[in-house]
Amino acid sequence: MMLSKSLQRKKIIIAGLDSKLVIAIEAMLLRKGFSNLSFANECADIYRIIRPFAENSVDLGLVIVDEFLPGGDVGHMCTSLSRENNGIALPFIILKAESSDQLNDSIQSSGDLIYDLYASFREAELLILVELLLVLKNERYLRNQQQEKLISELATRKLLDAKLKYLIAHDELTGLMNRANLEQHIRLSLMRFKALHQNGALLLIDLDRFGLINDLEGFDVADRLIIEVVALIRKTLTRDVFFARIDSDEFCLYFENVSLTQAKESAEAIRKSLDECRFTTGDVCYNITASIGIAALPTQKVIVHPEELISKAHQACYLAKQNGRNMVWIYNEDDKAIKERHRDVFWVPLIREALVDKNFFLVFQPVINLKSGIVSHYEVLIRMRGQADSVIHPIEFIPVAERMGLIHCIDIWVVENAIDFLAALPVEMSDVCLAINLSGFAFQDGSLLPTLKRKLDLSWVNADRITFEITETAAVDNFDQTRQMINKIRALGCHFALDDFGAGFCSFNYLKKFPVDYVKIDGQFIRNLVNDETDQVLVKSMADVARKLGKKTVAEFIEVPQVIPILVSLGIEYGQGYLFGKPCRELIDGGRVPLAHFSNESETKSHFSYNRLD
Structure with a gap:
C-alpha cells in the first residue's frame, strides 16, 4: 500500500515499557517514511501529546501502546479516544504479551479503529496495520467533513428558503407587506365585505418629490428616508391596519371596518406628521410631504379585484398631486378629472388605431x-372617421392626445x-x-x-x-x-x-x-x-x-x-x-x-x- 505524503506526516505516538521494542518500532517507521513520532511512558503522556489536537484532529495519526502502560486504564483510554461521537476517532494498536488473551469485549465493541498485535510481531505486519489504520482514519475524517458540509448546506438552504418565503410577501428594506401580499389580504377582506357588509378604506401615500432627494443625495440616503417615514407612519397609526410598500416611494394602508370619516382622519394625521417632520442629511434639511389618495368601501361600482381598489386610490392620489401636493383626496366617480382620465383611457387606443389605419x-x-x-x-383642419361613416371632430380627441403624449x-x-x-x-x-x-x-x-x-x-x-x-x-x-x-x-x-x-x-x-x-x-x-x-x-x-x-x-x-x-x-x-x-x-x-x-x-x-x- 502506497501512502500519500500527507498521511506519512501524521502524528504517531509510541507508548511502551520495553525500550528495545520502542526503538525497534521507531526504526521500522522511520524506514517507511514516518517521521512525526512522539513517545510516552505512561497514559498521562499520551493525553498530554494529543491535547493540542483536541479541536482539530486531522494531523493526529494513531497510537501504538503497550497493554500494560502505567498511569491509567489503557482499555478505557482506547475506547473513549477512538469513538467518533464525543471522541477524536484516534486509532490504537495495542501491543500484547504472548501470554495475553484476545482483547476484552468492551474494547472490541468500540469500533474498527482498535487492533491488537503481539509484541513478537513481524515488521511487515506492523507496517500494514499502521497504514491501514491511517487510511481508515483519513476516510472517516473525510466522511465526517462531507456530513458536516451537507448539514451546513442544508441549514443554509433552509435559511435561504425561509428568507425567500419572507421576501415573497414582504419588502426587503422596510419589512412591510409587498403589493402581492397586500392584494391577498384585500381579496379576503372583499369576500368578508360581501358577506358581512363591512366598511373599509385604502390609503395610498406617495411622497412628494422623493425623486429629487434620490437624485441629489443618492440611494443610501433615500433608503434611510424611507425607513424613517415608515417608522413615523407606524407611530401615527392608532388602529390595526395592513401596511404595505408597493413602490419606491408609495405605501398603502388598508383599514378594515372603518368609515370614510375615520379613514380621512387617519390620512390627515399621517399627512400632518410627515409635514412636520424634518429629514436631515449632512448640512441639508428636507421637508417631507405626502399626497394621499383614499378609496373607500362601499363604492358606486362593485369592486371585485384588489387592483380596482388600489387603482382608485392611485387616481385620487394623482389628483392630490395635481391640486398642489401635501393634501388628502377622496376618490369620487363624479370628479371631472376622474372622468377625464377614463376618457383618456377610452380615446388613446382609438387615436393610435386612427394613425395606423389612416382613419384621419x-x-x-x-x-x-x-x-x-x-x-x-x-x-387645414383634421377629422377622424368614426363608426358608420360618422365624423369625429378634434375637440373630442386633441385634448386627449395632448395629455397622453400622442x-x-x-x-x-x-x-x-x-x-x-x-x-x-x-x-x-x-x-x-x-x-x-x-x-x-x-x-x-x-x-x-x-x-x-x-x-x-x-x-x-x-x-x-x-x-x-x-x-x-x-x-x-x-x-x-x-x-x-x-x-x-x-x-x-x-x-x-x-x-x-x-x-x-x-x-x-x-x-x-x-x-x-x-x-x-x-x-x-x-x-x-x-x-x-x-x-x-x-x-x-x-x-x-x-x-x-x-x-x-x-x-x-x-x-x-x-x-x-x-x-x-x-x-x-x-x-x-x-x-x-x-x-x-x-x-x-x-x-x-x-x-x-x-x-x-x-x-x-x-x-x-x-x-x-x-
Missing part, C-alpha cells in the same frame, strides 16, 4: 380677401398629409396655399423640423405655399423656444400666423418680437362686432398695431354679412368663417367667393342652419 383625414376652410372675395388660402404624432401626420395634398394638386392649382394648425406642443418635438425639410425636398412643394398657425397662448407659454423654432421654419420659406390673438391677453410687446406673418383675431371679438362698439375699438387697435408691424390680419368666426364692411373699415384684410364656407374635403371651385352673394338675408340664414364644429 383633412378638411379645408377658405380664408377670404374681404375686399376682392378671392380665396387667399385654406386653413399630439406629436398627429402634428407630424397633419404636416405630411397637407404637403402631400399640395403636391397632388394639378398644375393649374399650383397657387393654392394652406395654413396648417400646429399644437402648442409642436415646437417641443425635435423631429418636426427635419420631417418638414425632408417632406418639402421630396414633394417639390414650394415652402411659400405653407403657413403654420400657432395659438397665442401656446406661443407665449414657451416664448424663446417657440420663436427659435419659428425662425428656423421660416428660413425654409414657410409663413406663420398667430391664431386666437387677443384670447390670451397677449401683450403687444410679444407681438412686436414674434416672427409671424399673419395675426388671426379671435372670434370672440368678431361674433358681436356689429352691435358692440367696444369690440370695434379693440379690433381696430389690433389691426392698426399689426399693420404698423407689417403683419396681415385675419378675422375669424365671420357668420353674418353685415360684419364684412365693418371689418374692411377697421382695416382687417382677410376673413374666415361659416359665412364663406364650412370645412370640407374639396376646395372652392374657381377660388373666389362673390361677396355680393351674402347681401340676401334669406340666403345668409340658410348658411347658418348648422353649428360650428371646428
